[in-house]
Amino acid sequence: MKSSMRDKTEGKFHQMKGKIKQAAGKISDNPKLEAEGTVEKMSGKVQEKIGQVKKVFGK
Numbered sequence: 893m894k895s896s897m898r899d900k901t902e903g904k905f906h907q908m909k910g911k912i913k914q915a916a917g918k919i920s921d922n923p924k925l926e927a928e929g930t931v932e933k934m935s936g937k938v939q940e941k942i943g944q945v946k947k948v949f950g951k
Contacts, residue, residue, distance in 0.1 A: 896946035
């Protein structure tokens, strides 16, 4: 698997995981878990964008 595709796939995975953590934090009234979900979701978006950039440059 190319590096760009791996980054995009892992980025999407982290976004999904972050959304689940956010929802679990809201449901259980746990602000720490909700914040972790937000951070993981954002890092997933960044990783996905890195994969897109790598694809453009052919890496």
